Amino acid sequence: MDRPLAAAPTERVTVPPVVRALAGDDDVAPVWRNQLGGLTFRLTGAAGTRYVKHVAAGTPELDLDAEAERLAWASSHTAVPRVLGRGHDEGGSWLVTAALPGRSAVDPVWLARPETAARAIGAGLRALHDSLPVDECPFSWSAEERTARLDDAVRDQVGPVPAVDRLVVCHGDACAPNTLVADDGAPAGHVDLGTLGVGDRWADLAVASMSLGWNYPGDVEATFFAAYGVAPDPGRIAFYRNLWILG
Ligand SMILES: Nc1ncnc2c1ncn2[C@@H]1O[C@H](COP(=O)(O)OP(=O)(O)OP(=O)(O)O)[C@@H](O)[C@H]1O
Ligand SMILES: [Mg+2]
Known part of the structure; x- marks a missing residue:
C-alpha cells in the first residue's frame, strides 16, 4: 500500500x-x-x-x-x-x-473528494491506454512473462492467465497515488512508470480499482470503472489482483 x-x-x-x-x-x-x-x-x-x-x-x-x-x-x-x-x-x-502540474490523487485535497479522485484516476488511465502506441512500445508487462517468473507453487495459486481482452501499454503501477489531478479535477498526468509495458488493460484496471479501497473512504470503484468506460470483469480482476499481490 x-x-x-x-x-x-x-x-x-x-x-x-x-x-x-x-x-x-x-x-x-x-x-x-x-x-x-x-x-x-x-x-x-x-x-x-x-x-x-x-x-x-x-x-x-x-x-x-x-x-x-x-x-x-x-x-x-x-x-x-x-x-x-x-x-x-x-x-x-x-x-x-x-514537476508535472497537479497534485497526487492522494493529496489531502483529493482524499476529501473521493468521487472526484476516482473519476480522475479512471479517466486518466483510459487516456493513458488510448494514447500510448502498443505497436511502438519496446517494453512488455505481459501476464505470461510475469507468471513465468513466479515459483511453481505461487503460479498454481495465481491460476491460468485469462485471454487478453484488449492489449494496451499498461502503466504498470496504476495505484491511486500515481495519477496527478489538476485543480479542476481532471487527470493531469502519471508518475512512477518503472514497469510500464504492453499487457492486457485489466492488469492496470484490477490494481487501480483495488488501490481505491486502500486510499479512500467508501466504495468508489463504480465511479472509477464508469470514468474509464468499462464494466467490471470479475474473472480478470481476480486474476490480476492475485498476480499483483503474490507476484
Ligand atoms: N515529476 C513529478 N511531478 C509531480 N509529482 C511527482 C513527480 N515525481 C514524483 N512526484 C510525486 O512524488 C510521489 C512519489 O513518486 P513516485 O510515485 O515516482 O515514487 P515511488 O517511490 O516509486 O512510489 P510508490 O510508493 O508508488 O512505489 C508521487 O506520487 C507524486 O505525488
Ligand atoms: Mg508511486
Missing part, C-alpha cells in the same frame, strides 16, 4: 547528501516514502520545481534506469515527467524529473 508522508512529516527524514547537493539553493521537502524505503523529495527554487526519487544502495526491485527509459519513451505520447538527471554513488541511486 502506498503511504504518503504528511506535509510536515511526523517521522524524521534524513536527506541523502546527493539530494542536498542536487538541490543547491532550492528548498528540499520529503513528499513520499515507498514500501521499500525509497524516498521522493520535491526541490523548489527560482528555476522551477523538480522531484528526486532516491533509492538507498542495496534496495532491490527499484530499477531507476528502467523507469528513466520508460519515461523517455512515453513522454512523446502522454503527460509524464521529463527526466532531468540520473545517477548513483555509494549511498544509492537517484532519478531527477521535472
Whole structure:
C-alpha cells in the first residue's frame, strides 16, 4: 500500500547528501516514502520545481534506469515527467524529473473528494491506454512473462492467465497515488512508470480499482470503472489482483 508522508512529516527524514547537493539553493521537502524505503523529495527554487526519487544502495526491485527509459519513451505520447538527471554513488541511486502540474490523487485535497479522485484516476488511465502506441512500445508487462517468473507453487495459486481482452501499454503501477489531478479535477498526468509495458488493460484496471479501497473512504470503484468506460470483469480482476499481490 502506498503511504504518503504528511506535509510536515511526523517521522524524521534524513536527506541523502546527493539530494542536498542536487538541490543547491532550492528548498528540499520529503513528499513520499515507498514500501521499500525509497524516498521522493520535491526541490523548489527560482528555476522551477523538480522531484528526486532516491533509492538507498542495496534496495532491490527499484530499477531507476528502467523507469528513466520508460519515461523517455512515453513522454512523446502522454503527460509524464521529463527526466532531468540520473545517477548513483555509494549511498544509492537517484532519478531527477521535472514537476508535472497537479497534485497526487492522494493529496489531502483529493482524499476529501473521493468521487472526484476516482473519476480522475479512471479517466486518466483510459487516456493513458488510448494514447500510448502498443505497436511502438519496446517494453512488455505481459501476464505470461510475469507468471513465468513466479515459483511453481505461487503460479498454481495465481491460476491460468485469462485471454487478453484488449492489449494496451499498461502503466504498470496504476495505484491511486500515481495519477496527478489538476485543480479542476481532471487527470493531469502519471508518475512512477518503472514497469510500464504492453499487457492486457485489466492488469492496470484490477490494481487501480483495488488501490481505491486502500486510499479512500467508501466504495468508489463504480465511479472509477464508469470514468474509464468499462464494466467490471470479475474473472480478470481476480486474476490480476492475485498476480499483483503474490507476484
Ligand atoms: N515529476 C513529478 N511531478 C509531480 N509529482 C511527482 C513527480 N515525481 C514524483 N512526484 C510525486 O512524488 C510521489 C512519489 O513518486 P513516485 O510515485 O515516482 O515514487 P515511488 O517511490 O516509486 O512510489 P510508490 O510508493 O508508488 O512505489 C508521487 O506520487 C507524486 O505525488
Ligand atoms: Mg508511486
